[in-house]
Amino acid sequence: MRCKHRIFYEEHVIPLNTRPSLAVSTNENSAYDSHCIVDNTANFSDADADLSHISSISGANPQSLSDKHVALWSLKLREVHRISGTACEEIRQNVADMLLQSRTDLANSVKTKMYALHSMPVKAVLDVLNVPSVHEISFENLGKEHQINNYVQKNFIFVQPVQYKMRNLSADDSNIERMQYVPLLQTLRALMQNDDIFASVVNSHQSADNRMRDFCDGSYFKNHNLFSKDMHALQIVLYYDEFCAVNPLGHRAKMYKVCAFYFMLGNVVPKDRSRLHTIYLVALCFSTAIKRCGFREVLRPLINDLTLLAQQGLLIERTDVTMTLHGALCAVVADNLAAHSIGGFFESFSSMHPCRFCLIRKDKFNT
Secondary structure (H helix, E strand, O other), X not given: OHHHHHXXXXXXXXXXXXXOOOOOOOOOOOOOOOOOOOOOOOOOOOOOOOHHHHHHOOOOOHHHHHHHHHHHHHHHHHHHOOOOHHHHHHHHHHHHHHHHHHHHHHXXXXXXXXXXXXXXXXXXXXXXXXXXXXXXXXXXXXXXXXXXXXXXXXHOOOOOOEEEEEOOOOOOOOOOEEEEEOOHHHHHHHHOOOHHHHHHHHOOXXXXXXXXXXXHHOHHHHHOOOOOOOOXXXXXXXXXXXXXXXXXXXXXXXXXXXXXXXXXXXXXXXXXXXXXXXXXXXXXXXXXXXXXXHXXXXXXXXXXXXXXXXXXXXXXXXXXXXXXXXXXXXXXXXXXXXXXXXXXXXXXXXXXXXXXXXXOOHHHOOO
């Protein structure tokens, strides 16, 4: 959720300093259609945002602009500066109190000045000063964290996670396991609306001098059924790992261990691919779901989306071009323990062959 809201903030606030050239050919033929909810994505720039341009939009409702300004400012505090939600609520409340006090002080100053000039305060002036400003109303309406979240869902486009109930491997196991899946195709469609990411897809960074610099320069890429024929194909890199959301030393730590699947686009150049806002969440579930249901059941929605992406493609509709992009999974990245889990190996490194790379025997292993 934190990364997703950071995406909203950077898409709506940080302007693009440069617009890369998009050398593409249009293609309006596609069999893919979807009524998906889409997600905005972040620009590659990590520069601080400038909120002043919001108020320069002509013809916009001042209250709507103020609400958007407060929401984006709140997201910047929470997602960029990593301030907790409770602290953000207190900050918004203090700002609202300062605005109210400032307006009250101004009204009293006007009264005092007019009395000093031996003039009765004009009722119309005092009525104006007694009316809350649009910013006061915004801070009142968006004071709580749930109000900020509701505003984001209603006014910022995002990918809605889908909850799945999974089947257990054992018919005698009555425990119900669930997972949260962020639809891959919807996320990709949203990513292609970003000029920087779209330019990285249509303008390949494959080496022209045959030197090995990235995955696209390797023999696997050049011999792949899809990547070797379509230079614009989406290169999906899947990452899997487990983390503990509670104290990892407690006796209940394993009960709350979470399995997370993320993906990134191999089309993006490596220097940008390693940034946090170019890594996107795909699925979350408890580690117990992996053991009870298996990887095939947990990854079933992702596999279905990858199959559609490879066979039918994804229709991308932009203001400057309409085209169909195909894609495929090019790599699965994981640490040693997670890789053993995915590959079906022992998740213990005290077996006869503790290393799957060199296959050394344990009795010949010197520490």
